[in-house]
Amino acid sequence: MQGLKNFVIEFHDPQTNYADPPKDPSNELSHFEWGLRKFCFEKNQVISIALGDRELWFSLDPDICMLLEDGFPKKIASLKQGDRVELDFPESWVTIALIPEGDRLTCTVYEDALSQTQGERFELDRDRTVQTLTDFLDRLLAIAVREGYISEREKQDFTIADDGQRSPTDT
Secondary structure (H helix, E strand, O other), X not given: OOOEEOEEEEEEEEOOOOOOOOOOOOOOOOHHHHHHHHHHHHOOEEEEEEEOOEXXXXXXXXXXXXXXXXXXXXXXXXXXXXXXXXXXEHHHOEEEEEEEEOOXXXXXXXXXXXOOOOOEEEEEEHHHHHHHHHHHHHHHHHHHHHOOOOOHHHHHHHHOOXXXXXXXXXX
């Protein structure tokens, strides 16, 4: 591990989605959950996460959608409070483990999500990383609101993760 690395998340070009569109035949999903799934599928695009010189590539559907459904705002809040978190991208076989150590984070990227015995390590600034994750979430949800997939209220409820209230994806 060498010095602090940059942590950057960027939106890229739209991506063709070859999967079947999301379905909810039993009407079990909330308006928010359904809207989020439809948004990620219909507005699918490439998302990159840069760790220093290393870039990881994901797509809204299914990678980021699954991250959101896995309680992403709560993970950001936990990281902010000094807890270890893992950002899992099972469709891409990648896990990003973030371990706070004072004002820094040890970030380990595991390319084979089933085997977490070795991975590439990076040292990140904790506050900057938390802010980058928060900004990414805010931008993503703002687009979903602007495009009419979810409401502003649903966005606000979802991002309130650390006050003990249920988010729209808690069922």
